[in-house]
Amino acid sequence: MDKLLLILNIIGTVAFAVSGAMTAIRKEMDLLGVTIVGAVTAVGGGIMRDIIIGKIPPDAFTDPSYVLIAFITAVVVFAYVYFRASGFEKISGAAFQKIVLLADTVGLAAFSVLGVEVAFKAGDGPKLFLTVFLGTITGVGGGIIRDLLVGDKPYILCKHIYACASIAGALICALLWDFSGQEAATLIGTATVIIIRLLAIHYQWNLPRIRHRDIS
Numbered sequence: 001m002d003k004l005l006l007i008l009n010i011i012g013t014v015a016f017a018v019s020g021a022m023t024a025i026r027k028e029m030d031l032l033g034v035t036i037v038g039a040v041t042a043v044g045g046g047i048m049r050d051i052i053i054g055k056i057p058p059d060a061f062t063d064p065s066y067v068l069i070a071f072i073t074a075v076v077v078f079a080y081v082y083f084r085a086s087g088f089e090k091i092s093g094a095a096f097q098k099i100v101l102l103a104d105t106v107g108l109a110a111f112s113v114l115g116v117e118v119a120f121k122a123g124d125g126p127k128l129f130l131t132v133f134l135g136t137i138t139g140v141g142g143g144i145i146r147d148l149l150v151g152d153k154p155y156i157l158c159k160h161i162y163a164c165a166s167i168a169g170a171l172i173c174a175l176l177w178d179f180s181g182q183e184a185a186t187l188i189g190t191a192t193v194i195i196i197r198l199l200a201i202h203y204q205w206n207l208p209r210i211r212h213r214d215i216s
Contacts (some may be wrong), residue, residue: 001057004183005117008190010109013066016042022096024074027150032080033185037149038074039067042107045141049115049134053122082196086117102199103141104155104162109193112139113186116173128174135170137162139193160200162196163208 019126020041024034043060050058060067115138119131140163147154156163173189180188199205 003115004186005114007115008110009187011067012114013042013069014073015103015110016107016142017070018077018170019100019107020070020142021074021077022100022103023146023150029150031075031078034078034160035071035074037146039070040149041142041146042070042073043067044145045111045138045143046077048141049054049118049138050138052134053118055122101135101160101197105194105197105201106145107142108139108162108166109169109183109190109196111142112193113173113189114138116170116177116184116189117182119174120125120177128171132167132170135189136166136172139166139170158209159206161196161205165193165196165200166206168196173198186213 016037021034021038023041024037028034029037043066046066047058047060050056062077078215112135115135116131116172118138121135122134143156143162144154169189170194173185176188179185
């Protein structure tokens with residue numbers, strides 16, 4: 001189980017760092033800006049989760065290995081674009097959207113179930129709401145900070161059932177935690193997030209909204 005969680009942590013960190021770095025490059029930030037946005041996207045959700053449960057300082061500061069992984073990932077993404085003439089063109093159009101959506105999906109899935117695991121370790125028999133909330137905030141927190149830093153409307157509030165997928169995965173993982181075993185619950189919860197996100201992206205699923213033209 002510990003090996004699975006380690007793998008998910010690394011996958012989630014790299015995926016969100018890629019997402020953050022590419023978003024920062026699209027906004028024409030410099031190397032420092034790209035690495036900061038990439039790192040914050042990767043560890044921001046975990047920091048928010050740790051503050052909520054009273055873990056001070058958060059794990060990202062006491063064990064900076066994941067911050068380092070995020071920094072290295074962001075630098076690699078920046079270098080790829082910087083040293084390739086066609087690099088920026090490849091991430092500025094449809095290809096950019098596909099890569100960011102895929103990276104966000106993988107990171108969201110990994111961190112949503114990792115948040116559940118932290119909730120169960122935080123105390124004996126945590127409440128279901130707290131468990132699901134911690135899983136969700138771990139999954140979406142970094143993306144919220146990323147979007148605010150680059151001046152975008154937070155993605156979770158307007159696109160492709162993003163937070164709903166995290167909530168569903170965290171809920172299923174929490175409900176199955178004792179019933180099917182931790183490893184099975186983690187894998188099923190991860191798969192749930194990925195499946196919902198991919199279906200939402202493919203079929204353009206969005207929650208209902210009120211547009212100005214609908215009421216004008």
